[in-house]
Amino acid sequence: xxxxxxxxxxxxxxxxxxxxxxxxxxxxxxxxxxxxxxxxxxxxxxxxxxxxxxxxxxxxxxxxxxxxxxxxxxxxxxxxxxxxxxxxxxxxxxxxxxxxxxxxxxxxxxxxxxxxxxxxxxxxxxxxxxxxxxxxxxxxxxxxxxxxxxxxxxxxxxxxxxxxxxxxxxxxxxxxxxxxxxxxxxxxxxxxxxxxxxxxxxxxxxxxxxxxxxxxxxxxxxxxxxxxxxxxxxxxxxxxxxxxxxxxxxxxxxxxxxxxxxxxxxxxxxxxxxxxxxxxxxxxxxxxxxxxxxxxxxxxxxxxxxxxxxxxxxxxxxxxxxxxxxxxxxxxxxxxxxxxxxxxxxxxxxxxxxxxxxxxxxxxxxxxxxxxxxxxxxxxxxxxxxxxxxxxxxxxxxxxxxxxxxxxxxxxxxxxxxxxxxxxxxxxxxxxxxxxxxxxxxxxxxxxxxxxxxxxxxxxxxxxxxxxxxxxxxxxxxxxxxxxxxxxxxx
Amino acid sequence: xxxxxxxxxxxxxxxxxxxxxxxxxxxxxxxxxxxxxxxxxxxxxxxxxxxxxxxxxxxxxxxxxxxxxxxxxxxxxxxxxxxxxxxxxxxxxxxxxxxxxxxxxxxxxxxxxxxxxxxxxxxxxxxxxxxxxxxxxxxxxxxxxxxxxxxxxxxxxxxxxxxxxxxxxxxxxxxxxxxxxxxxxxxxxxxxxxxxxxxxxxxxxxxxxxxxxxxxxxxxxxxxxxxxxxxxxxxxxxxxxxxxxxxxxxxxxxxxxxxxxxxxxxxxxxxxxxxxxxxxxxxxxxxxxxxxxxxxxxxxxxxxxxxxxxxxxxxxxxxxxxxxxxxxxxxxxxxxxxxxxxxxxxxxxxxxxxxxxxxxxxxxxxxxxxxxxxxxxxxxxxxxxxxxxxxxxxxxxxxxxxxxxxxxxxxxxxxxxxxxxxxxxxxxxxxxxxxxxxxxxxxxxxxxxxxxxxxxxxxxxxxxxxxxxxxxxxxxxxxxxxxxxx
Numbered sequence: 001x002x003x004x005x006x007x008x009x010x011x012x013x014x015x016x017x018x019x020x021x022x023x024x025x026x027x028x029x030x031x032x033x034x035x036x037x038x039x040x041x042x043x044x045x046x047x048x049x050x051x052x053x054x055x056x057x058x059x060x061x062x063x064x065x066x067x068x069x070x071x072x073x074x075x076x077x078x079x080x081x082x083x084x085x086x087x088x089x090x091x092x093x094x095x096x097x098x099x100x101x102x103x104x105x106x107x108x109x110x111x112x113x114x115x116x117x118x119x120x121x122x123x124x125x126x127x128x129x130x131x132x133x134x135x136x137x138x139x140x141x142x143x144x145x146x147x148x149x150x151x152x153x154x155x156x157x158x159x160x161x162x163x164x165x166x167x168x169x170x171x172x173x174x175x176x177x178x179x180x181x182x183x184x185x186x187x188x189x190x191x192x193x194x195x196x197x198x199x200x201x202x203x204x205x206x207x208x209x210x211x212x213x214x215x216x217x218x219x220x221x222x223x224x225x226x227x228x229x230x231x232x233x234x235x236x237x238x239x240x241x242x243x244x245x246x247x248x249x250x251x252x253x254x255x256x257x258x259x260x261x262x263x264x265x266x267x268x269x270x271x272x273x274x275x276x277x278x279x280x281x282x283x284x285x286x287x288x289x290x291x292x293x294x295x296x297x298x299x300x301x302x303x304x305x306x307x308x309x310x311x312x313x314x315x316x317x318x319x320x321x322x323x324x325x326x327x328x329x330x331x332x333x334x335x336x337x338x339x340x341x342x343x344x345x346x347x348x349x350x351x352x353x354x355x356x357x358x359x360x361x362x363x364x365x366x367x368x369x370x371x372x373x374x375x376x377x378x379x380x381x382x383x384x385x386x387x388x389x390x391x392x393x394x395x396x397x398x399x400x401x402x403x404x405x406x407x408x409x410x411x412x413x414x415x416x417x418x419x420x421x422x423x424x425x426x427x428x429x430x431x432x433x434x435x436x437x438x439x440x441x442x443x444x445x446x447x448x449x450x451x452x453x454x455x456x457x458x459x460x461x462x463x464x465x466x467x468x469x470x471x472x473x474x475x476x477x478x479x480x481x482x483x484x485x486x487x488x489x490x491x
Numbered sequence: 492x493x494x495x496x497x498x499x500x501x502x503x504x505x506x507x508x509x510x511x512x513x514x515x516x517x518x519x520x521x522x523x524x525x526x527x528x529x530x531x532x533x534x535x536x537x538x539x540x541x542x543x544x545x546x547x548x549x550x551x552x553x554x555x556x557x558x559x560x561x562x563x564x565x566x567x568x569x570x571x572x573x574x575x576x577x578x579x580x581x582x583x584x585x586x587x588x589x590x591x592x593x594x595x596x597x598x599x600x601x602x603x604x605x606x607x608x609x610x611x612x613x614x615x616x617x618x619x620x621x622x623x624x625x626x627x628x629x630x631x632x633x634x635x636x637x638x639x640x641x642x643x644x645x646x647x648x649x650x651x652x653x654x655x656x657x658x659x660x661x662x663x664x665x666x667x668x669x670x671x672x673x674x675x676x677x678x679x680x681x682x683x684x685x686x687x688x689x690x691x692x693x694x695x696x697x698x699x700x701x702x703x704x705x706x707x708x709x710x711x712x713x714x715x716x717x718x719x720x721x722x723x724x725x726x727x728x729x730x731x732x733x734x735x736x737x738x739x740x741x742x743x744x745x746x747x748x749x750x751x752x753x754x755x756x757x758x759x760x761x762x763x764x765x766x767x768x769x770x771x772x773x774x775x776x777x778x779x780x781x782x783x784x785x786x787x788x789x790x791x792x793x794x795x796x797x798x799x800x801x802x803x804x805x806x807x808x809x810x811x812x813x814x815x816x817x818x819x820x821x822x823x824x825x826x827x828x829x830x831x832x833x834x835x836x837x838x839x840x841x842x843x844x845x846x847x848x849x850x851x852x853x854x855x856x857x858x859x860x861x862x863x864x865x866x867x868x869x870x871x872x873x874x875x876x877x878x879x880x881x882x883x884x885x886x887x888x889x890x891x892x893x894x895x896x897x898x899x900x901x902x903x904x905x906x907x908x909x910x911x912x913x914x915x916x917x918x919x920x921x922x923x924x925x926x927x928x929x930x931x932x933x934x935x936x937x938x939x940x941x942x943x944x945x946x947x948x949x950x951x952x953x954x955x956x957x958x959x960x961x962x963x964x965x966x967x968x969x970x971x972x973x974x975x976x977x
Contacts (some may be wrong), residue, residue, distance in 0.1 A: 050691040094809035281853040286696035
């Protein structure tokens with residue numbers, strides 16, 4: 001039998017590398033491109049050729065400052081660059097230009113919602129550095145080096161160990177991706193390695209009235225949200241089992257370690273003890289002058305700050321009475337959210353716009369694998385559709401059909417509705433005739449609706465559908481429902 | 492008038508051809524370089540082709556530039572897109588740079604013709620050019636002696652008049668010390684005055700490219716061409732370049748010359764001391780006022796320098812690893828062996844020594860005691876100079892404690908070799924400009940150099956003082972007897 005399972009509290013900190021989507025690299029003018037032929041986006045500087053010197057990319061600095069501000073960090077007024085030394089073939093200078101003891105941003109925090117409650121994670125620091133190239137091992141007995149990525153601007157964000165579950169870590173990463181894409185500082189595409197995660201994980205276990213902690217494991221180089229969740233979930237279980245087996249498996253008595261995530265087996269694997277970590281011999285890079293950030297520069301950057309995803313979602317819920325789920329869907333991408341608000345600004349009634357935007361426009365975009373902003377339908381026309389739907393000029397079903405037509409026809413929705421004969425028929429007599437006809441043609445359904453309690457609801461729905469069909473989709477569903485109900489009740 | 496001004500005027504006026512000037516230089520290289528080993532490479536075809544193009548341009552009515560047709564040699568740690576850039580090292584023995592250093596672009600734009608690359612201590616680490624992987628350079632005044640270093644090849648080439656001018660680099664005295672050993676005029680500009688883009692780094696916070704020529708006038712002309720802001724070097728200063736030539740006429744009268752006893756202490760050769768003292772007296776005769784100054788932290792300069800310079804070097808030289816370019820070992824045992832064996836085979840002993848020193852001082856647990864302490868001392872040395880320059884315009888001193896020593900004399904004693912930089916390193920630590928100019932000869936006929944150090948960005952005052960001194964003396968016009976007939 002298992003010993004009584006203590007209330008174990010995972011302690012998790014994250015290190016996240018975010019590639020910044022600048023046009024050119026961090027320290028040279030080479031383009032930042034993911035899919036270029038190997039070693040085609042390189043120059044003397046990023047190849048580390050003799051005599052070549054780095055020059056900082058001002059845009060990368062601005063992006064990093066903007067992100068630091070969005071993470072509520074204190075932005076350094078004076079910062080510098082340091083060299084981090086280690087030998088590796090994908091690092092042409094055999095040192096990485098980074099920031100050691102004076103990071104660009106420090107002491108921040110990031111708030112987001114997990115399972116309906118607000119979680120706050122402190123941000124320890126965020127600093128700029130250059131990415132390494134890639135070692136490619138797909139030729140047996142031979143390693144090839146592609147230096148296109150070398151020198152890509154990277155923002156390294158380090159949290160305090162404030163995260164307490166795999167799910168929280170997962171949501172943090174998702175929300176961070178939303179943040180950086182909203183800020184426009186990164187595309188945040190996992191498949192392209194634009195965001196990479198390294199969780200530090202250990203457990204606080206209540207034991208004998210006090211609390212003991214397991215050694216910290218750093219899980220290296222995770223590049224999907226799913227692997228973050230799975231690796232942490234696995235690692236917390238592994239550490240608990242290790243502690244249960246070995247009471248000395250405690251921080252300070254057993255070494256901290258680096259572990260790798262094996263996605264195929266679903267386990268973390270031991271790499272090396274943390275104590276054997278490199279001496280990186282950091283020292284200030286004499287090729288780069290320290291950076292002074294002026295008030296003017298900080299103000300100019302702050303002025304670029306958009307409404308952030310978490311805040312925007314909360315506002316959408318409050319202001320437009322959207323469901324949290326719809327708000328999340330709309331706020332997922334900044335251009336989508338901006339279009340949504342443009343539709344509202346163009347006079348679309350909020351409730352209809354909210355439903356239609358998600359159920360009609362986003363669905364149409366999704367079906368086509370396109371962004372809603374690329375559908376070719378302006379905010380004004382979306383607003384008009386919502387307007388005529390709200391006014392009952394077209395019904396919901398007709399609105400769907402109308403929306404699809406609007407993709408290919410630039411005319412105003414009302415005109416298209418008229419041409420397609422989708423204008424809702426409010427004529428009571430005409431509607432009554434369709435009801436009459438439907439009842440006559442569907443005797444069994446009428447019987448079920450009237451006499452069979454088990455089938456009554458479905459049968460009534462069927463009859464409504466038949467009436468709508470007879471009307472060519474033009475009948476007012478509410479009126480149809482009323483008339484059917486009345487007739488069934490014997491009216 | 493120096494040879495550079497002479498040639499450029501002649502070529503611009505059409506009384507002399509660039510081709511003729513270049514041919515003459517190539518001819519002298521051909522005759523004399525084998526005994527000096529001053530040039531490591533000489534591309535005669537390219538040089539002549541460029542010279543002919545310059546002549547053609549002039550005939551067509553274009554101004555070929557302020558250095559029209561002037562044949563120059565560059566220290567082989569300055570990247571040229573033609574030929575090789577070896578840094579005097581086996582690890583770059585066949586390395587061809589993909590691009591031109593900023594100074595190369597400037598010189599060629601001004602009409603200069605680069606005829607070759609000069610010998611140096613490996614990666615500019617040394618004071619005698621004996622650390623070159625391609626044999627030492629010999630001193631034209633006495634072939635048994637060193638030319639000094641690390642820009643020994645450039646200084647010997649100018650001293651023997653193979654070329655009228657050359658560029659060197661100076662991290663701790665590497666232009667000034669060989670200039671003094673070879674009897675030529677050499678300037679280390681203010682840190683940031685000349686772009687380092689394309690200079691293979693030794694100690695990045697200390698390195699500066701500078702001109703070497705027969706006299707201060709030619710040095711001024713070369714500096715005018717190579718100085719100025721370059722966006723590719725973040726440490727390059729964006730300050731207008733004055734007309735150094737026009738400033739040469741400033742008289743000595745009223746010039747306040749600082750003399751610090753810290754530069755005349757133990758270890759200074761008596762002949763050097765006497766020559767420098769006589770030279771200072773000559774400045775006084777010209778109207779300069781001698782003012783004693785105190786530089787209390789000078790005694791820490793060598794220790795400070797060899798920590799800062801080696802720390803930076805250990806990092807700067809990490810890129811030479813046999814992976815991407817340069818020498819790679821034949822049969823590595825494993826992946827780490829590519830690094831260890833390639834570097835072990837191709838770096839010379841002095842470079843290895845400095846990489847190890849630098850790695851040590853940056854290591855965890857030693858950083859504060861060595862590197863950080865050295866940075867603090869560096870600040871103190873800089874302040875010493877700032878205070879001194881409140882009282883004086885220039886500071887005069889010996890360049891090196893002795894004249895040129897024998898080949899092999901100090902090669903076995905690295906510390907003795909390091910001490911030959913004792914008077915020169917502090918200008919690099921402080922970032923200030925300093926010029927070395929001939930001020931006499933020993934009884935044995937070896938040149939002696941005087942150093943003038945100046946305020947930040949005040950090369951103009953240094954060059955004017957040097958020029959005025961040279962108007963009153965002829966040490967700089969003396970030529971090594973063995974090469975006088977070239």
